[in-house]
Amino acid sequence: MHLSVLDLVPVRTDQTTGDALIASRHLAQVADETGYRRYWVAEHHNMPAVAATNPPLLIAMIAGATERIRVGSGGVMLPNHAPLVIAEQFALLEAAYPGRIDLGIGRAPGSDPVTSWALRHGAGGVEDDAVNRFPTYVDNVVSMMSPGGVGLQVQGRMHPLNATPHATSIPTVWLLGSSDYSARLAAERGLPYVFAHHFSGQGTAEALALYRSSFRPSEALAEPRTFLTVNASVAETDEEAQRLALPQLEAMVALRTGGQLRAQRYVDESEKDPVPAAHQGLMDGMRSRWVIGAPGTAAAQVRELASTYDVDEVMVHPVGGAFLGTSPDSSPARETTLRLLADAIS
Numbered sequence: 001m002h003l004s005v006l007d008l009v010p011v012r013t014d015q016t017t018g019d020a021l022i023a024s025r026h027l028a029q030v031a032d033e034t035g036y037r038r039y040w041v042a043e044h045h046n047m048p049a050v051a052a053t054n055p056p057l058l059i060a061m062i063a064g065a066t067e068r069i070r071v072g073s074g075g076v077m078l079p080n081h082a083p084l085v086i087a088e089q090f091a092l093l094e095a096a097y098p099g100r101i102d103l104g105i106g107r108a109p110g111s112d113p114v115t116s117w118a119l120r121h122g123a124g125g126v127e128d129d130a131v132n133r134f135p136t137y138v139d140n141v142v143s144m145m146s147p148g149g150v151g152l153q154v155q156g157r158m159h160p161l162n163a164t165p166h167a168t169s170i171p172t173v174w175l176l177g178s179s180d181y182s183a184r185l186a187a188e189r190g191l192p193y194v195f196a197h198h199f200s201g202q203g204t205a206e207a208l209a210l211y212r213s214s215f216r217p218s219e220a221l222a223e224p225r226t227f228l229t230v231n232a233s234v235a236e237t238d239e240e241a242q243r244l245a246l247p248q249l250e251a252m253v254a255l256r257t258g259g260q261l262r263a264q265r266y267v268d269e270s271e272k273d274p275v276p277a278a279h280q281g282l283m284d285g286m287r288s289r290w291v292i293g294a295p296g297t298a299a300a301q302v303r304e305l306a307s308t309y310d311v312d313e314v315m316v317h318p319v320g321g322a323f324l325g326t327s328p329d330s331s332p333a334r335e336t337t338l339r340l341l342a343d344a345i346s
Helices: 017-033 055-065 083-096 113-122 127-132 134-145 180-189 204-214 238-257 267-272 277-289 295-309 332-345
Strands: 002-007 038-041 070-073 101-106 150-154 157-161 172-177 193-195 226-234 291-293 313-318
Touching (some): 002 017, 002 332, 017 038, 017 332, 038 055, 038 101, 055 083, 083 134, 101 134, 127 134, 134 172, 172 180, 193 204, 204 226, 204 295, 226 238, 226 295, 226 332, 238 267, 238 291, 295 313
Parallel strands (some): 002 038, 002 313, 038 070, 101 172, 172 193, 226 291, 226 313
């Protein structure tokens, strides 16, 4: 079984954006050294605790700091962008790091409605139109990155359009989702598909079954290819892993209940100021779907996920928080999660 990493580039109360980026670069190097298959970065906007606003820039930084691991987006929220821009960015990344780039594409806004409007209005688009045209946008990106490019008819004439002058390879394109929409589209287009189990935790089996049963072979892919994502906190003991998961659990409760979104707190702060009793059940439900524990416990949970959903790859989102006094440009608990889990799975 293979392990991969999803990184939202979290920002703690003690960190600047620069600190968070340094910590993520170190985390990617740990993943590269310990045998993880791929390292993906998300796209979120206007969130105090998340610095992953621009996947192509982060991918360039991480690919340049690592040696062999595949680097990609988990994912680019395509309705926020002109398809040609994404095709050009990822064709360029593939040219710079051939065979190491993944383009994961999502349909969600990745932000609040105001930021979503600013992103799409600024690009000349209309939000509903961009979402409705998502399947066409996916087709355009794939075609534009191909060596042959596409032909666009403008004012009665056909014009060639290429994302890059001389492509010799293209990134692997994945569709991402937390519902059955992208599962259906990925199956129709013959593309690999990833379910965001770390975000939803529900509907995973149904979405993967739909994808597999509806899959149509394509030039890119002969048979279904899929995996899932999961939040993970691994430490030397189960108790320590549970403590380290608290800040992220607290943040997710706030997100789901309309609470204040803020930079990620220290573990010490979360322990002194727990979530309201009314939200404890929500937190416990989330915790039950995460991978949390000592290496043996966590490895067993990952293997059970892989077996339950019949996948040969699990992408972990390391969520371990930090204690007071941690160096701002480091995320030791997140690095420990990757090291301990890799050793336990191997």
